[in-house]
Amino acid sequence: MNPPVAELEEAVVLTGGFPVLAGVTLVLEPATLTVVVGANGAGKTSLLRLLGGLDPLARGRGVVAGVDLANGDRRLLRRRVGWLGHEGSFYDDLSVAENLRFAARALRRPLEDVAPALARVGLADRAATATRRLSAGQRRRLALAWLLVRRPELWLLDEPYASLDDAGRALLDELLVDVVAAGATVVASAHDPLRSTQSRRTLTLAGGRVVGES
Amino acid sequence: MIATARLVAGKDLRIEWRSRVLLWQVVPFGVMALVLSGLALGPTRAGHSSAGPGLFYLVVLLVTLLAINRSQAIERTPGTRASVATLGLDPGGVFLGKALALAIELWVIGAVLLAGTVLFLHTALAGSLAAVPSLVLTLAALAAAGTLYGALTGEGAAPTTLLPVLALPGFAPLLIAGERSFSAALAGGSPWEWWVITLVALIAYLAVGVLLYGVLEES
Numbered sequence: 208m209n210p211p212v213a214e215l216e217e218a219v220v221l222t223g224g225f226p227v228l229a230g231v232t233l234v235l236e237p238a239t240l241t242v243v244v245g246a247n248g249a250g251k252t253s254l255l256r257l258l259g260g261l262d263p264l265a266r267g268r269g270v271v272a273g274v275d276l277a278n279g280d281r282r283l284l285r286r287r288v289g290w291l292g293h294e295g296s297f298y299d300d301l302s303v304a305e306n307l308r309f310a311a312r313a314l315r316r317p318l319e320d321v322a323p324a325l326a327r328v329g330l331a332d333r334a335a336t337a338t339r340r341l342s343a344g345q346r347r348r349l350a351l352a353w354l355l356v357r358r359p360e361l362w363l364l365d366e367p368y369a370s371l372d373d374a375g376r377a378l379l380d381e382l383l384v385d386v387v388a389a390g391a392t393v394v395a396s397a398h399d400p401l402r403s404t405q406s407r408r409t410l411t412l413a414g415g416r417v418v419g420e421s
Numbered sequence: 422m423i424a425t426a427r428l429v430a431g432k433d434l435r436i437e438w439r440s441r442v443l444l445w446q447v448v449p450f451g452v453m454a455l456v457l458s459g460l461a462l463g464p465t466r467a468g469h470s471s472a473g474p475g476l477f478y479l480v481v482l483l484v485t486l487l488a489i490n491r492s493q494a495i496e497r498t499p500g501t502r503a504s505v506a507t508l509g510l511d512p513g514g515v516f517l518g519k520a521l522a523l524a525i526e527l528w529v530i531g532a533v534l535l536a537g538t539v540l541f542l543h544t545a546l547a548g549s550l551a552a553v554p555s556l557v558l559t560l561a562a563l564a565a566a567g568t569l570y571g572a573l574t575g576e577g578a579a580p581t582t583l584l585p586v587l588a589l590p591g592f593a594p595l596l597i598a599g600e601r602s603f604s605a606a607l608a609g610g611s612p613w614e615w616w617v618i619t620l621v622a623l624i625a626y627l628a629v630g631v632l633l634y635g636v637l638e639e640s
Contacts, residue, residue: 256503259507261503261507282509282512283509285508285509286507286508289507290504290506290507292503292504296501296503297501297504298432298436298495298501300435300436300439300440301432301435301436301439305435309428309432310508312428313425313508313509313510314508337439350504353504359507
């Protein structure tokens with residue numbers, strides 16, 4: 208049996224001295240899809256950022272992808288996770304394809320992966336378009352293509368359905384099924400529990416703590 | 422580290438080539454500053470020539486601060502920071518890449534401003550050309566120092582206004598050495614001692630940047 212991808216025990220994350228995560232304990236098994244739901248300020252984004260090594264662990268214990276969050280090199284962890292955030296995640300003055308080639312080169316992935324990733328998310332005809340000219344939904348699709356090129360072990364998706372139209376949402380659902388089947392672990396935050404119908408697990412956060420699980 | 426530096430430098434230069442922010446905003450600002458300096462000094466050519474190196478490096482300081490802010494702004498969007506952070510790029514390589522791209526941009530701007538100095542401040546052409554090696558070295562040192570200070574101010578509440586306050590003490594020796602080299606070149610003298618000071622500062626800033634850039638990014 209494969210070891211868990213992530214284990215948190217009473218994990219606390221502070222922002223300006225305030226505990227945005229106030230003692231979260233959870234285990235993420237490999238090749239699973241977990242949806243984190245909760246109101247604004249519940250700590251969903253903070254949990255994802257902690258799992259991605261983007262924010263430091265203030266107290267408690269945590270190991271993600273074999274990296275100790277308290278003492279390990281979080282840069283090593285970051286190379287193994289893929290992040291899809293709320294905001295625009297790209298260099299606006301580069302084209303769609305250039306942004307993906309930058310990521311591929313940084314991670315020493317084959318540049319040949321760029322075109323199939325763009326085709327998969329329906330942006331093949333936008334490869335030469337400046338990223339700043341994309342709509343919000345297209346930027347979201349580009350973010351998904353970035354993750355496809357990266358092929359991370361752990362996908363961290365913050366409100367992944369935001370800005371996507373119905374076709375985009377269907378594409379994302381289909382893509383998540385595929386990446387989980389391929390062995391990746393996915394953690395996605397959402398306001399709307401209905402969006403988590405295909406999840407094997409749903410965590411409910413409130414006040415920086417896990418208050419429910421189904 | 423070298424591969425990362427090339428990747429980051431290429432990306433920054435490509436972004437500048439596409440956006441033309443430095444070309445259409447920073448260069449005209451620098452040229453206008455030189456024109457105004459020439460007007461402020463009045464019509465006497467002799468006065469212009471002696472004040473030329475100092476005024477030139479004052480304008481270099483202003484455009485350098487703008488260029489550093491532009492270089493850092495590329496990375497400052499929260500989403501971009503998180504996405505790029507998950508690439509796990511070597512921080513020393515990122516520093517070298519950003520410093521190299523900034524140096525190349527400053528060299529181009531510096532060439533335009535040097536021509537402007539000959540035109541508007543009436544510095545001697547031969548002496549101005551003799552100052553080119555020291556200008557190249559000084560701008561490289563300013564790029565290395567500026568990239569470091571830019572990272573230091575990147576997460577501040579108002580990084581664009583904080584940068585000049587933090588950077589000026591560090592820039593002062595470089596600007597003074599550059600001005601003395603330029604003056605020596607105009608006078609037909611030897612600027613070697615000033616070159617050595619600038620070169621030592623360049624190496625020191627590169628070493629500190631490679632070692633500390635990751636810490637600054639994390640903090």
